């Protein structure tokens with residue numbers, strides 16, 4: 001009786017059925033292929049959503065990525081559920097809608113289901129700008145307000161979103 005799984009690279013021991021460990025035997029039973037997960041991944045490699053997942057990981061974990069400094073370099077993390085599982089990411093976010101990109105609603109928060117949505121680049125830019133409000137910007141916004149523009153009009157002209165306006169006019173008096 002063989003004690004090792006016949007799948008190359010597998011070091012699982014213990015109960016062996018048809019030459020396979022429990023994990024690989026289960027996959028073979030269920031999908032007809034002991035390496036199902038791997039094959040499934042290859043099937044997704046050329047999809048947009050898989051590319052999104054890869055790029056997210058690259059930005060956060062690869063110091064050689066051109067945008068690493070804005071992500072991993074800022075300690076932006078990926079939740080455990082997504083970090084090592086494309087399937088989980090895919091289940092949570094679904095297909096990538098055309099023209100939209102993955103956005104973290106809290107720009108300082110991590111990549112996770114609760115903090116992510118699909119957004120247009122314009123929405124993303126608005127969200128990002130809301131977090132880098134400088135004293136000069138506040139001065140400029142208050143001046144526009146003084147000239148009679150409504151917060152909505154100022155928002156449209158400056159690109160800062162409505163939450164930012166609320167912060168300036170209703171919370172920081």
Ligand SMILES: [Zn+2]
Pocket residue numbers: 005006007010011012020021022023024
């Ligand atoms: Zn095995």
